[in-house]
Amino acid sequence: MKIIAFQGERGAFSEEAAYRLLGHNLRVLPCESFRAAFRSVVRGLATHCLVPIENTLAGSVYENYDLLLENDLHIIGEVNLRIVHHLMAFPGTTLRNLRQVYSHPVALAQCSRFFAQHPRLERIPFYDTAGSVKMLAERRPAGAAAIASHVAAAAYGARILKSHLEDHRENFTRFLLLSKENQVSKKANKVSIVFSTRNVPGALFKCLSVFALRDLDLCKMESRPLRGRPWEYFFYLDFIGNVQDTAVRKALAHLREVTHFLRVLGCYPSAPR
């Protein structure tokens, strides 16, 4: 059976994303950090890890871009999860007697309209969305609720008082599924790579030309600093294609000619948008 490692407590948005991508026939391994989630796959404690890589409001999760490069894992899938924030509490607490709301600072910030409508509510930052529900389940403070995923409500038996607290409906997080084995499915239609350019004028333009000349569509580009070489960068690129396609093979061979370093991070079925 698949064992999916993720960062956060039981009921984290990553757990919701795991069920969305893989169904419920799996075991989960909550981890303290993204680094620990990657390591648990490297060490064989989990078969896969599922990590957020970008959010449509907050941007990329840069730590995970760095961890992709540090660890020898392969991207074998992705899933886009709409982030829906629910207000939840335990018996005795209702919208009427509610005074304090716990959650991760980013979740609290993403529900600013709700708090503007309920000015008497105190926002209390907590280390984790699901962790705040876990704390309520254990300590049962009076008049307190948490903002988290509906999976967290189910995991700790909390009652949902109000749904869709988020300010923006266009709030999606993209997660990557990583594995030790490089399993390229026949449905794979997206490729993720990382490269560093030679330090010459027009270097990045030349790199992108290998895709443009073959009509290969880019989906995402991200840069990260190359440590020890100030003002040089790693570029992460996602594009549509399969590593078995002739055009993709030729593009990657061509890219090797014009880069210092190139690694294919994975080839996997793209998530519906």
Place this chain on the structure above:
Amino acid sequence: MKIIAFQGERGAFSEEAAYRLLGHNLRVLPCESFRAAFRSVVRGLATHCLVPIENTLAGSVYENYDLLLENDLHIIGEVNLRIVHHLMAFPGTTLRNLRQVYSHPVALAQCSRFFAQHPRLERIPFYDTAGSVKMLAERRPAGAAAIASHVAAAAYGARILKSHLEDHRENFTRFLLLSKENQVSKKANKVSIVFSTRNVPGALFKCLSVFALRDLDLCKMESRPLRGRPWEYFFYLDFIGNVQDTAVRKALAHLREVTHFLRVLGCYPSAPR
């Protein structure tokens, strides 16, 4: 006289960067957040603000990329500061009786070799590097030191016990000087822009081609999510040139043809590397 707003307490690395770029004939306005530093210029409380935009180890300061777009300020200068971490304390505390070291978590992490050599020292995360020196100055806890800039030692009268605690010498932060007025100096040889592409295949390649076709050198590229339009991005680009140059004017006119949105953030003298 120039009044320079920056995020952090007196003695922050941003203050050191201000002296490096502008000399000591200035007043400083420490602010609680980057947002507050931008606002103090917009509201006329400061003539300029100086904000970090990228570090050669940690990467870009994404919040400041977003604030560049949100605020109508102009980049009129830049400076690269080598980040040198100093261990400092007040009379009575020496390397021998030292037990606790306060600093910002990033600074503590950047001095991991020093802590490996001194395993009995306890690392205590604090909200700010200079703020930890300020706290020591006020409360004088026994056996405690802080890691911060030498400007912080001078600001609070702390004694430097040890210098160059940082693991990597190649640790630089690039700061941008922002102003309400758009003063393009004759020495200006770098341009920063932000644009969003049309959502068509090869869009980014077309955007970069306007520079490559005119032999204009790119220095840095960064992307940030376009809020409300999932999986679309703003691109921030720095390149070598002056907005008065014919090639630059033509490149920007050409870029306007192939983008949805384009703004010149500033044209300024590049910092020596």
